[in-house]
Amino acid sequence: MNTAQATKIIIRPYITEKTFALIEKDARICFIVDIESNKNLIKEAIKTLYEEDAIDINTARTISGKKAFVKFETVEKARDLATKIGML
Numbered sequence: 001m002n003t004a005q006a007t008k009i010i011i012r013p014y015i016t017e018k019t020f021a022l023i024e025k026d027a028r029i030c031f032i033v034d035i036e037s038n039k040n041l042i043k044e045a046i047k048t049l050y051e052e053d054a055i056d057i058n059t060a061r062t063i064s065g066k067k068a069f070v071k072f073e074t075v076e077k078a079r080d081l082a083t084k085i086g087m088l
Helices: 003-009 017-026 039-050 075-084
Strands: 010-013 028-033 056-062 065-071
Touching: 003 010, 003 039, 010 039, 017 028, 017 075, 028 039, 028 075, 039 056, 039 065
Parallel strands: none
Antiparallel strands: 010 028, 028 065, 056 065
16 A cells, blocks of 8 residues: 555544543544545555554544544554644
């Protein structure tokens, strides 16, 4: 997967107070993703764009689009990525 394909899958991070708490509590970051994407594509796109391995991915369809809750190995990795993409 190249960067152009990955940016079509991962649209943007989803930032709320609740998602901030998920970073510190559960090592998860929430992203708005393409409605047609599946968990395997999301995992591959995270690896391509941010060079981090996702441990687990949960998805949910909402009014604001499809959300992907991406779990990382440690809280430190999730916090570092959140800082890198401008969430923190």
